[in-house]
Amino acid sequence: MAGTDSTQQLELKPGPVVILCEPQLGENIGTAARAMANFGLWDLRIVNPRDGWPSDKARAAASKADHVIDRVQVFETVEDAIHDLNFCYATTARTRDMYKPVIGPDVAADEMVAPVAEGGKVGFLFGRERWGLNNDEVALCDKIVTLPVEPAFASLNIAQAVLVIAYEWRRASAGADNLPFSTRESEPAKREELVGMMLHLEEALDRVNFFKTPGKRPSMVANLRAMFARAQMNVQEVRTFRGVVAALDRRHERPNPKRDQSKFEKKKDAE
Amino acid sequence: MAGTDSTQQLELKPGPVVILCEPQLGENIGTAARAMANFGLWDLRIVNPRDGWPSDKARAAASKADHVIDRVQVFETVEDAIHDLNFCYATTARTRDMYKPVIGPDVAADEMVAPVAEGGKVGFLFGRERWGLNNDEVALCDKIVTLPVEPAFASLNIAQAVLVIAYEWRRASAGADNLPFSTRESEPAKREELVGMMLHLEEALDRVNFFKTPGKRPSMVANLRAMFARAQMNVQEVRTFRGVVAALDRRHERPNPKRDQSKFEKKKDAE
Numbered sequence: 001m002a003g004t005d006s007t008q009q010l011e012l013k014p015g016p017v018v019i020l021c022e023p024q025l026g027e028n029i030g031t032a033a034r035a036m037a038n039f040g041l042w043d044l045r046i047v048n049p050r051d052g053w054p055s056d057k058a059r060a061a062a063s064k065a066d067h068v069i070d071r072v073q074v075f076e077t078v079e080d081a082i083h084d085l086n087f088c089y090a091t092t093a094r095t096r097d098m099y100k101p102v103i104g105p106d107v108a109a110d111e112m113v114a115p116v117a118e119g120g121k122v123g124f125l126f127g128r129e130r131w132g133l134n135n136d137e138v139a140l141c142d143k144i145v146t147l148p149v150e151p152a153f154a155s156l157n158i159a160q161a162v163l164v165i166a167y168e169w170r171r172a173s174a175g176a177d178n179l180p181f182s183t184r185e186s187e188p189a190k191r192e193e194l195v196g197m198m199l200h201l202e203e204a205l206d207r208v209n210f211f212k213t214p215g216k217r218p219s220m221v222a223n224l225r226a227m228f229a230r231a232q233m234n235v236q237e238v239r240t241f242r243g244v245v246a247a248l249d250r251r252h253e254r255p256n257p258k259r260d261q262s263k264f265e266k267k268k269d270a271e
Numbered sequence: 272m273a274g275t276d277s278t279q280q281l282e283l284k285p286g287p288v289v290i291l292c293e294p295q296l297g298e299n300i301g302t303a304a305r306a307m308a309n310f311g312l313w314d315l316r317i318v319n320p321r322d323g324w325p326s327d328k329a330r331a332a333a334s335k336a337d338h339v340i341d342r343v344q345v346f347e348t349v350e351d352a353i354h355d356l357n358f359c360y361a362t363t364a365r366t367r368d369m370y371k372p373v374i375g376p377d378v379a380a381d382e383m384v385a386p387v388a389e390g391g392k393v394g395f396l397f398g399r400e401r402w403g404l405n406n407d408e409v410a411l412c413d414k415i416v417t418l419p420v421e422p423a424f425a426s427l428n429i430a431q432a433v434l435v436i437a438y439e440w441r442r443a444s445a446g447a448d449n450l451p452f453s454t455r456e457s458e459p460a461k462r463e464e465l466v467g468m469m470l471h472l473e474e475a476l477d478r479v480n481f482f483k484t485p486g487k488r489p490s491m492v493a494n495l496r497a498m499f500a501r502a503q504m505n506v507q508e509v510r511t512f513r514g515v516v517a518a519l520d521r522r523h524e525r526p527n528p529k530r531d532q533s534k535f536e537k538k539k540d541a542e
Contacts, residue, residue, distance in 0.1 A: 010423040035431070040421040065424065095452035099505050104450055106377075106442055148441045150311040151451045152281040153336065160306070160434055167435050170419045171377055179375055180422045181366035234370050 010067055014116050016169055017043040017123035018162055019081045019088075021137060024050045024129050030061025030069070031159035032126075037065035039166035045073045045081045045123075078125065078137050086120040087112070090141035091161055092132050093154055102144045105165050109172035116173070124165050126158055189238045197238045197245075198225050204249040281338055285387050287440055288314040288394035289433055290352045290359075292408060295321045295400050301332025301340070302430035303397075308336035310437035316344045316352045316394075349396065349408050357391040358383070361412035362432055363403050364425055373415045376436050380443035387444070395436050397429055460509045468509045468516075469496050475520040 018036055023029050023046060033044055046053060053074045062069050075081035082088050089108050090100075103111075112122045125141055127133035138144065147164055149156060156164075189197075202221055211217040233241070289307055294300050294317060304315055317324060324345045333340050346352035353359050360379050361371075374382075383393045396412055398404035409415065418435055420427060427435075460468075473492055482488040504512070 010421070037424040038420050038427055038431070040424075063426070093451065099508065102450060102452065104442060146450050146452065147438065148445070148450050149309050150281070150441075153308040153311075154451060155334070156309055160309070160431075163431055163434060164438050167418065167438075170421075171375060174419070179373060179417050179419050180364065180425060181373065181417065237370060 012042050012067070013040060014119075015041050015043070015173070016112060016116065016165075017045060017082075017085065017121065018165075019045045019047065019078070019123055019125045020049075020158065021047045021078055021081075021125060021133060022050065022128045023158065026051055026055035026057030027061040028129060028158045029055060029072075030058040030063075030065075031157075032162040033058065033062040033065045033068040033072075035159050035163035036166050037062070037068050038163070039170040041166050041169065042068050042071060044068050044071065045075060047075050047078050047081050049074065078140060082123055082125065082140065084121055085123045087115060087122040088141045089122075089124050089143050089145040090133055090138040091124050091126050091145045091165065092138060093146060093149065093156070094132055096135065096138055096144065098135065098138060098144075100138070100141070100144050102146055104148055105145055105168040106172070108143070108145045109165075109168035112169065113172050124162075126161060129158065187235045189233050189235050193235065193238050194228060194233065197233075197242050198228060200242055201245045204245050207249065283313050283338070284311060285390070286312050286314070286444070287383060287387065287436075288316060288356065288392065289436075290316045290318065290349070290394055290396045291320075291429065292318045292349055292352075292396060292404060293321065293399045294429065297322055297326035297328030298332040299400060299429045300326060300343075301329040301334075301336075302428075303433040304329065304333040304336045304339040304343075306430050306434035307437050308333070308339050309434070310441040312437050312440065313339050313342060315339050315342065316346060318346050318349050318352050320345065349411060353394055353396065353411065355392055356394045358386060358393040359412045360393075360395050360414050360416040361404055361409040362395050362397050362416045362436065363409060364417060364420065364427070365403055367406065367409055367415065369406065369409060369415075371409070371412070371415050373417055375419055376416055376439040377443070379414070379416045380436075380439035383440065384443050395433075397432060400429065458506045460504050460506050464506065464509050465499065465504065468504075468513050469499060471513055472516045475516050478520065 018032065018041060020029060020032060023032075026049070029044075029046060029049065036042065036044060049055065051057075053072065054069075059066070059069050073081075108124075115122055124145065125133065125137065127137070145165070147156060147161060198221075201224070205211060211220055231237075289303065289312060291300060291303060294303075297320075300315075300317060300320065307313065307315060320326065322328075324343065325340075330337070330340050344352075379395075386393055395416065396404065396408065398408070416436070418427060418432060469492075472495070476482060482491055502508075
């Protein structure tokens with residue numbers, strides 16, 4: 001889905017911190033940074049990246065999420081990386097012999113909204129590519145977040161896991177207000193405009209004897225009206241549809257050369 | 272997040288169809304297939320893939336989501352690809368001059384649950400890498416789904432968009448029941464066990480004169496109890512904590528050689 005709007009100014013809003021624990025590949029750091037940027041996160045912390053920092057590979061893979069890459073902080077231990085957080089979630093795909101609540105990203109995101117709005121700091125800790133988080137690292141966190149993956153096909157890379165968490169944060173933090181656009185709001189038609197349109201149509205249909213059995217007219221009209229009501233038409237569409245009805249209607253008033261032609265031909269055939 | 276459980280049998284459950292419109296790169300088809308598999312989707316349809324089908328690149332990028340790749344259907348037009356769907360969403364990142372409802376993936380997923388449960392077919396149409404969907408393609412769909420991306424950093428690749436949609440479907444279709452695990456449930460402690468533990472602690476604290484001002488004891492006790500109640504301790508943790516209290520408590524009963532030593536030294540100093 002292309003669509004970056006370069007006229008829009010980036011604003012770094014308060015949101016959760018993402019902590020990557022001992023990532024091996026710079027590419028994964030970069031794609032995670034990009035996933036964060038897609039949904040408005042920017043505070044990325046890395047514990048002991050195997051290939052050091054800064055990383056050209058990470059910057060390249062971040063595809064212009066430079067505002068995230070430039071702000072990366074590197075720490076030696078998970079404890080250091082989460083020192084200032086009020087609440088931390090361990091993101092893991094494996095079951096643990098640990099008594100901690102296990103929740104989905106949607107619940108986690110909903111929980112975070114109020115603390116972040118009140119100035120609190122929350123974070124998501126992600127594990128290594130190969131074996132995720134160690135138990136002592138999970139133990140530092142308040143809760144476990146896991147994704148509702150298909151158990152038989154559960155391998156998500158770090159960037160994908162970060163993407164879902166970041167998406168959920170953005171959904172939860174402002175919901176539909178965060179959608180990047182809505183269709184241009186043409187003014188929804190008023191009931192009287194709709195009814196006018198329906199009457200227009202019904203009159204036209206009467207003229208062509210559409211409602212053959214008079215007894216059935218009311219139910220047929222009701223069904224038609226229900227259909228148009230469901231369509232939630234706007235002012236412009238009502239106008240357009242009235243035009244359609246008028247055009248079709250006039251066809252029955254005005255001589256139609258083609259039809260006259262065919263009548264003529266039929267007549268000829270009949271001779 | 273590693274963690275595919277190969278002992279689990281894949282089951283193809285009813286779910287939304289994913290339609291990719293004229294994808295250019297086999298890799299993108301593959302990573303989209305993998306994202307689908309992660310969250311249990313399997314019906315992938317492709318309209319006019321630029322590089323043809325089958326595609327070795329797609330299969331490689333799908334990292335073993337062969338059950339999706341093997342079932343891919345290729346169509347010449349979007350109309351053909353969506354012919355059997357009862358409901359179709361256009362997934363797009365661009366605003367449209369079209370009067371169609373615009374919703375987020377969460378709302379779309381919630382809406383789909385009932386129709387799919389009743390045997391209906393729903394689908395998500397995704398556009399080309401470069402320019403997404405044409406207006407006439409969007410017009411074929413019932414609603415527009417867009418992701419709540421950061422407008423200044425909105426470029427998501429197809430696989431990422433598919434991932435979020437697939438994730439939302441799985442979340443909506445069974446919610447927390449779909450989480451791949453919960454922590455082994457140690458039995459939550461009963462109230463009487465908790466109260467016993469608290470009394471144990473309070474008695475021990477009394478012995479060391481922790482509650483210096485008797486008038487403040489009730490409120491201090493209430494605060495302590497509230498704290499422990501919040502922790503939602505399990506049976507094992509209550510047992511462990513009672514052990515902690517007992518151990519600390521006994522320290523005050525038994526002679527502490529070090530403390531006696533220092534007393535002795537102080538006495539000596541005083542001489």
